[in-house]
Amino acid sequence: MLFPQIRLQSTFAQTELQIQKPVQQIEQPGAELSIEQPKAELTMRRIPGRLTIDQRQAREDMDLKSVGRRIEEAAQLGRQDWLAGLARVAQDGNEMMRIENGGGAITRQAKRNSEGPQKEFNIGWIPSHFSVKIDYEPGKVDIDWQNHKPVIDAKINKLVHEYTPGTAQVNLANHPSLEIDFENLRHVGTGGYEQKI
Structure with a gap:
């Protein structure tokens, strides 16, 4: 006895991708720097x-005196000696005039004028x-x-950026399909009618 059969045969859909990768380029130029120090x-x-x-x-x-100093000292000493002599002569004359006070004026004057002043001696430093x-x-x-402060001039260069975006294309490589097949399928109608499908 043959049983009726239904056969199904299917094919799945297949997709394909075409991808183009993105491209990115980045370049950073160096800064330009100038420094001047005055x-x-x-x-x-x-x-x-x-x-x-x-x-x-x-x-x-x-006693290492200049000529001017020696002249000055000699003039000063001469004046002092002249004044002292003048005073002595005046005193002697006064004594001679007063003979009423007693004699001996000539003796005193002779003794006084013959003796010099007493010498003094002491330790000294030269x-x-x-x-x-x-x-x-x-x-x-x-x-x-x-x-002066340094003069700094800095110029910053902009970033150079180039970007190409990637793409992706989706295509259908194989379409889906379904095949249906019948085996041993019969239609039995009234009056003994039978038909194979």
Whole structure:
């Protein structure tokens, strides 16, 4: 006995993809940098120190006097001696005029004029202490400077970016299909009618 059969044969749909990858290019140019450093300005003013040494007194103590100083001392000594002599002569004359006070004026004057002054002696230093005068004015240095800031110029370059987007195309490679096949299929009708399908 043959049983009726239905046969189904199907084919699935198949897709295909065509992909083009994206392309991206990135380039970063370096920055342009220029730096200039102006020199600092420096000015210096110097006042030199001054040392003065006065040794005239020490030289005079050692009898190393200048001609002008010797003339000055001689003139001063001559004037003092002249005044002293004038005073002595006046005193002697006064004594001689007053003979009423008693005699002996000539004897006293002779004794006084014949004896010199008593000599004095003591320890001394040649030259004397602190006879050399030293004076010092220290020097000065004035320093003035002016510094300058650096001049910086920076130029930033933009990023170079190129981008090509990717694409994807979807196509149907095989269409779906369904095949139906019948076997042993019969139609039996009234009155004994039979038909094979």
